[in-house]
Amino acid sequence: MNHIILNSAHESGPTLNCHYSQIEDLYAQDNTHHTWLKSLSPQIQWACPLQTHSKTIYDLDLGFQSQPEADALITSSPNLGIAIWGSDCPGLIINCGDGHFGAAHCGWRGIAANLPTLLCGALREKSSFPTSQWSAYIGPGICQDCYEVDQPVLASFSWPKASLKKVNSTKALLDLRMAISCQCQLLGIEKITISPICTAENSNHHSYRQSGAGRNNLMAVYC
Template identity: 30%
Template sequence: MSLGLKYKNDEKIIEERIVNGVPYLVYPMLEQTGVVKHGFTTRLGGVSKGYCATMNISTTRGDDPRDVEENKRRLAEAIGVRPEDMTFTHQTHTVNVAVVEEEDRGKRFMETDGMVTNVPGICLVTFYADCVPLYLVDPVRKVIGLSHSGWRGTVNRMGRVTLEKMHEVYGTDPGDVVAAIGPSICQDCYEVSEDVILEFQKDFRKEDWDDLYYRKENGKYQLNLWRANEIIFQEAGVKKEHIAVTNVCTHCNPEILFSHRTTGDKRGNLSALLALK
């Protein structure tokens, strides 16, 4: 059964799945590692009401806590994890990456936009409504990372910072890592002002600028966060053939995915989930 998502191209990068009435998205490339369970939520399949309808597990959107708990239960059952193992970030557009140990199971990390762990069963959870989810799986050392990267996180190379933390703590070799850039706002939908572009010009090579943005007649720019994060991964040592770049835009799919550009603060959050088996 198709969810009716609009894709930017016909590549089979993402697979739609519905389990017990809960739709979510998966990356076959991550599944093929054989070491993780993962998913990316839609706004469907839950019990939340109003502007959070229906699948929202974020506690920062003004949602009914009872609905959030029921949604967590449904989502955990669909993906194959336990609600009590879900471990969360409270994101503030930093490049702070937490190391999640056994005693952190179920915790919320404040002022944190990324997490890494080697503990089986702990389910890392991060939140989105246009920003970029970054999934990282090291099938050799059995280590995972999950990070949130908006334009600020991207300029500050959140993907590289997360990889460096995996290497520092667990010995991960970036050449072994399989990475996915998750559903987020596409270049066609992401208009930014010149001050944002100036930040990218300072931090990215000039030869990459044409891939990253173009200027419009109104003086604004269209920015490609998908390509920017792919460049960051490759420069950090992840092999191009090990990177799955999304072809699903949050803003292009307002009936299925939450988007800040579409509805502002009147929305729930999408969730990325990643756990070692």
């Protein structure tokens, strides 16, 4: 399991615990994601969305749901945790520093639909802190060298130059985490941490590109 602490920009602000599952965490037994999440923090109530590569954001403060249909969740409750599925799609976690936080599943479709920007927009309506004082964590995902994409993906969005490496006239290598980071930077977030882990190259994690459908990885976050 990978664990990082996402500090708030304020010394006194809440820190977030961010965990990323390994294959063995979720294959140990049936219904393993509940067991794994409970092992992280038994007193936390977990929300684990039904993701559809959409840009839907659900606010858990409006009413707790354990499996909302959404690709991003936000909350300000210290009793709630958010767990986002992903295999090669990186997850994004935002810590506003005043108790508000959120997480999103950011595959190319979500990024092309501006989901990172929309997640920050939803948090900006609630947080009293400016985005310059927020911090962001972009979790494990497929790296640029392992992620060749073609025209449908390239034509779907105005991808930032820094996220593309041209292969030929129709193909390019796409850096999803860089594309997420660019949206965060444009919104004024200065403190951005990017995981170096490539899910396609690290055998501790499931990769859709590498092995096809299977048990995805979970990125879990709580206060």
